[in-house]
Amino acid sequence: VKLALAELAALINPTALATDAATLEAYGFDATRTRGEVLAVVWPATTAEVAALVQWARRYHTPIIPRGRGTGMTGGSVPMTPSVVLSLERMTAIHSLDLSNRSVRVGPGAVNGDLQQFLAPHGFFWPTDPSSSFYCSIGGNIAEGTGGPKAVKYGVTKDWVLGLTAVTGSGEVIHTGAGTSKSVTGYDLTRLLVGSEGTLAIVTEAILKIAPQPQTKATIRAIYRGVKEAAEAVAAIMSSHITPSALEFIDAASCRAIETFNPVGLPDGAGGMLMIEVEGSVEGVATEAAEVERLAAVEGVISLRRAQNAAEAASLWKSRKALSPALLRINPQKINEDIVVPVGRLPELVQWLEGQSKEQNIPIANFGHAGNGNIHVNLMVDPADTAMMARAEPLLDTLFHKVIEMGGSLSGEHGIGTMKSAWLGLEVDPATLATMQGVRKVFDPDGILNPGKIFPA
Numbered sequence: 035v036k037l038a039l040a041e042l043a044a045l046i047n048p049t050a051l052a053t054d055a056a057t058l059e060a061y062g063f064d065a066t067r068t069r070g071e072v073l074a075v076v077w078p079a080t081t082a083e084v085a086a087l088v089q090w091a092r093r094y095h096t097p098i099i100p101r102g103r104g105t106g107m108t109g110g111s112v113p114m115t116p117s118v119v120l121s122l123e124r125m126t127a128i129h130s131l132d133l134s135n136r137s138v139r140v141g142p143g144a145v146n147g148d149l150q151q152f153l154a155p156h157g158f159f160w161p162t163d164p165s166s167s168f169y170c171s172i173g174g175n176i177a178e179g180t181g182g183p184k185a186v187k188y189g190v191t192k193d194w195v196l197g198l199t200a201v202t203g204s205g206e207v208i209h210t211g212a213g214t215s216k217s218v219t220g221y222d223l224t225r226l227l228v229g230s231e232g233t234l235a236i237v238t239e240a241i242l243k244i245a246p247q248p249q250t251k252a253t254i255r256a257i258y259r260g261v262k263e264a265a266e267a268v269a270a271i272m273s274s275h276i277t278p279s280a281l282e283f284i285d286a287a288s289c290r291a292i293e294t295f296n297p298v299g300l301p302d303g304a305g306g307m308l309m310i311e312v313e314g315s316v317e318g319v320a321t322e323a324a325e326v327e328r329l330a331a332v333e334g335v336i337s338l339r340r341a342q343n344a345a346e347a348a349s350l351w352k353s354r355k356a357l358s359p360a361l362l363r364i365n366p367q368k369i370n371e372d373i374v375v376p377v378g379r380l381p382e383l384v385q386w387l388e389g390q391s392k393e394q395n396i397p398i399a400n401f402g403h404a405g406n407g408n409i410h411v412n413l414m415v416d417p418a419d420t421a422m423m424a425r426a427e428p429l430l431d432t433l434f435h436k437v438i439e440m441g442g443s444l445s446g447e448h449g450i451g452t453m454k455s456a457w458l459g460l461e462v463d464p465a466t467l468a469t470m471q472g473v474r475k476v477f478d479p480d481g482i483l484n485p486g487k488i489f490p491a
């Protein structure tokens with residue numbers, strides 16, 4: 035190992051390699067809090083350096099783990115066996131902006147929030163808007179196929195990437211897609227790489243499609259007696275001709291967590307809440323907001339309130355974005371899922387979850403992107419309570435079976451990683467799974483890129 039690491043050190047700037055215990059510890063985990071063994075951390079600065087590092091890894095049969103900022107929710111950047119972590123943190127450049135082409139060329143290490151701040155004065159934004167935007171990287175967004183509240187109107191990351199430069203597991207540099215907003219030349223390898231969780235290639239540059247900021251927005255907060263009523267309002271809005279730019283669902287447990295962590299004056303009896311945003315021209319938004327309020331006023335609505343100004347709207351969104359960490363006040367550990375069901379079946383799902391929470395005596399907090407049927411189901415558990423932990427695993431299994439039975443999907447935006455790989459076969463049939471594994475072999479013949487992710491062991 036020592037010999038191999040000495041050769042590795044010769045490939046890059048000496049300050050771009052670390053093997054000290056503190057650094058290895060810091061780069062061995064992600065937001066799942068699972069840990070793996072790191073042999074060395076490298077911070078390449080160019081595509082050529084990434085290629086040289088991958089070629090080194092191939093020679094020494096050493097797994098290489100691409101890493102953005104470690105905010106992943108499914109263990110994607112955590113090594114399964116002793117590995118070299120390849121951090122993209124130094125490749126943060128925003129290379130060029132082409133407004134008439136509506137595109138921006140960026141390094142994979144650029145932080146999502148920094149890109150948004152760069153684009154804002156030009157009147158544009160990149161529609162991938164996860165709650166972690168101020169911490170996560172563009173490369174991580176691409177590798178996970180990340181989404182956020184805006185996905186209901188704009189779609190997810192795969193809809194906003196035009197082209198990529200990447201290094202495959204063979205150490206080859208490939209260029210996918212084009213810098214133009216239209217191109218159908220050859221296979222769409224860009225879409226294949228988006229969501230591939232670092233198992234096919236390491237993204238070293240991306241050409242992203244950007245969108246103009248709307249003229250104005252309106253944010254509406256609707257509070258309901260129960261989750262079923264809130265879910266019925268979601269179905270009513272999504273069945274109409276209006277496409278909101280966000281339609282977020284928050285259940286009673288999550289409302290309570292908001293009030294404890296970052297109070298916004300929710301009433302005590304709040305059994306479910308929706309945050310609905312519409313955007314566009316001044317006239318269009320006035321008409322659509324009124325129509326959304328009418329549709330949201332289903333039986334069981336307790337209050338409907340439109341934010342009066344930008345500051346009030348920002349404060350509402352702030353509490354929504356702070357929700358994920360706030361839940362940890364309920365119990366010290368969160369088993370966070372991001373399942374998806376057809377929107378019309380949300381009322382059935384949320385009621386079923388309420389029943390399961392009572393039956394299994396496990397607090398479950400649900401919130402998420404209801405307009406896409408994408409709900410973050412959080413089993414709030416206490417690792418010190420062994421009986422509770424023993425009930426959590428079968429509950430998760432029951433949840434995944436229920437979701438697939440409802441015509442849904444295991445993951446809307448967090449990916450599979452290691453956390454959901456055991457259930458992949460529930461959703462993906464054997465022939466499709468074999469095709470995916472064949473694709474992986476083409477890109478990464480020796481299986482050195484992020485091994486142990488996505489596919490069941």
Ligand SMILES: Cc1cc2nc3c(=O)[nH]c(=O)nc-3n(C[C@H](O)[C@H](O)[C@H](O)COP(=O)(O)OP(=O)(O)OC[C@H]3O[C@@H](n4cnc5c(N)ncnc54)[C@H](O)[C@@H]3O)c2cc1C
Nearest residue numbers: 102103104105106110164165171173174177181232237447
């Ligand atoms: C509080 C909180 C809120 C969150 N909210 C959301 C949300 O609203 N929506 C959502 O979708 N996700 C959310 N996430 C999850 C996470 O932020 C996203 O998945 C994000 O895209 C991960 O980016 P990262 O830079 O941290 O990647 P990492 O965690 O470092 O890596 C994630 C995966 O991408 C791979 N990878 C990273 N960079 C590259 C690259 N350049 N080339 C190839 N592979 C690479 C890694 O190997 C790994 O498999 C949230 C996480 C937290 C902690």
